Amino acid sequence: MRKVSNILNVVFSSVIQKSLPILIGIIVMNFYGEEGFIKFSLFLTGLIAFVVFISTGMVPALIKAITLSESDKQVVFNNYLSMACLAWLLISLVSISFSLCNLLPDRISELIPYLIVVSICVICILFSLAALQALGYTALAFRISVFNTLIVSFFVLISLMFQFEIFLIMYLISYVIMLFVSLWFLSKFDIFDIRLISISKATRSLLPTLKESGSVFIPNIIWMLGVFFFHSFVASTESTESEYSTFAIGYQWLTFIVFIPGALAPIVISYFSKAGGVRQVYCMSFLYIILGFIVTACFYFLDTQISTVYNIELTDRDVEILGLTLLSGCVAAGNAPLIQFLISKNHAIYITFASLSWLIIILISSFSTLFLNVLFESFFIAYLFSYFVLFFVVFLLDRKHVEITK
Numbered sequence: 001m002r003k004v005s006n007i008l009n010v011v012f013s014s015v016i017q018k019s020l021p022i023l024i025g026i027i028v029m030n031f032y033g034e035e036g037f038i039k040f041s042l043f044l045t046g047l048i049a050f051v052v053f054i055s056t057g058m059v060p061a062l063i064k065a066i067t068l069s070e071s072d073k074q075v076v077f078n079n080y081l082s083m084a085c086l087a088w089l090l091i092s093l094v095s096i097s098f099s100l101c102n103l104l105p106d107r108i109s110e111l112i113p114y115l116i117v118v119s120i121c122v123i124c125i126l127f128s129l130a131a132l133q134a135l136g137y138t139a140l141a142f143r144i145s146v147f148n149t150l151i152v153s154f155f156v157l158i159s160l161m162f163q164f165e166i167f168l169i170m171y172l173i174s175y176v177i178m179l180f181v182s183l184w185f186l187s188k189f190d191i192f193d194i195r196l197i198s199i200s201k202a203t204r205s206l207l208p209t210l211k212e213s214g215s216v217f218i219p220n221i222i223w224m225l226g227v228f229f230f231h232s233f234v235a236s237t238e239s240t241e242s243e244y245s246t247f248a249i250g251y252q253w254l255t256f257i258v259f260i261p262g263a264l265a266p267i268v269i270s271y272f273s274k275a276g277g278v279r280q281v282y283c284m285s286f287l288y289i290i291l292g293f294i295v296t297a298c299f300y301f302l303d304t305q306i307s308t309v310y311n312i313e314l315t316d317r318d319v320e321i322l323g324l325t326l327l328s329g330c331v332a333a334g335n336a337p338l339i340q341f342l343i344s345k346n347h348a349i350y351i352t353f354a355s356l357s358w359l360i361i362i363l364i365s366s367f368s369t370l371f372l373n374v375l376f377e378s379f380f381i382a383y384l385f386s387y388f389v390l391f392f393v394v395f396l397l398d399r400k401h402v403e404i405t406k
Contacts, residue, residue, distance in 0.1 A: 030311045034245045038235055038245055042108060042232070054123050055123055062134070118172055124182060128182035131186060132185070155171065219352045254329030288330075299326055325380075338390040357389055361385060
């Protein structure tokens with residue numbers, strides 16, 4: 001019963017975390033118009049890129065290390081947090097350098113200061129919630145997630161009477177408050193101690209940690225860089241700029257479609273590691289795709305209501321873009337069990353091939369004038385192709401296993 005309660009707390013926390021940006025996006029579109037929504041969407045995409053680069057591979061390793069550690073949990077947590085701070089410092093310096101050298105679109109460059117501050121707050125919050133879950137305090141982690149949601153909502157609502165820049169500042173302040181609250185709770189459990197944060201120790205530990213989680217870290221970086229590039233390209237290219245807001249709406253809901261597979265990843269990986277077979281992988285994959293199709297169908301047939309909610313007029317092409325983006329989410333959700341199965345069987349290296357094939361299709365469609373009119377179709381095809389790569393790999397590995405057991 002306790003295990004079920006823990007799972008529900010994790011799922012509900014994920015629902016809250018994924019729903020909040022969508023709700024704020026609707027508010028931003030209605031109060032700040034399409035330009036404000038575009039900036040907010042680019043901000044969220046950039047924030048995810050920062051967080052993925054900094055924390056990929058570390059959060060699962062942190063949970064495992066705290067769970068296995070008997071006495072030095074405080075040292076373990078602060079060591080991982082130190083490594084995250086070092087990675088944050090590196091990506092911050094790189095992003096500032098790119099901005100100063102005019103290598104980023106203007107809209108992205110304007111957001112870099114906000115991204116740097118909010119990203120370190122998000123990382124500390126993620127690590128805090130992960131530590132609490134590892135210690136068995138999933139209910140407390142859930143309550144902190146609810147509190148965080150209320151804080152962000154409060155600051156967003158009181159900022160709506162001001163300009164968009166003030167809105168971003170208030171959004172930033174809400175995350176700073178959440179940062180202090182999360183770390184305060186950890187200090188009460190003798191887990192966090194700022195005196196143990198050491199960049200010199202992190203320098204020695206970062207590379208071995210990345211080497212250990214490289215098979216997961218590399219494909220995630222490829223996925224996220226591709227997504228960030230695609231968002232930036234569509235938003236800054238004259239022929240597609242007017243269509244970006246529709247794509248951004250679809251992409252926010254894409255992240256909602258894939259949240260359940262992502263939230264259940266630790267449980268699914270553990271299950272596959274012990275007993276799960278290929279048949280269960282396929283069933284889970286098809287189930288996630290079907291659930292995604294249901295969400296996509298709702299959007300397709302409720303386009304009038306979507307227009308009203310977002311206060312935007314949708315053309316037939318906009319509905320197509322929305323549908324293609326959501327279908328990409330269906331395929332991404334279907335990818336999740338295949339990826340989790342490969343991780344559980346220590347075959348995560350094959351995920352890199354799928355992510356590279358996805359990125360190559362994205363780059364070809366973006367830079368080739370032949371595909372410029374079907375850019376969003378190419379986005380969907382890239383996800384579909386990556387699905388077939390992963391499906392084929394799992395199928396071959398299963399065949400190989402069956403032949404060996406014979």
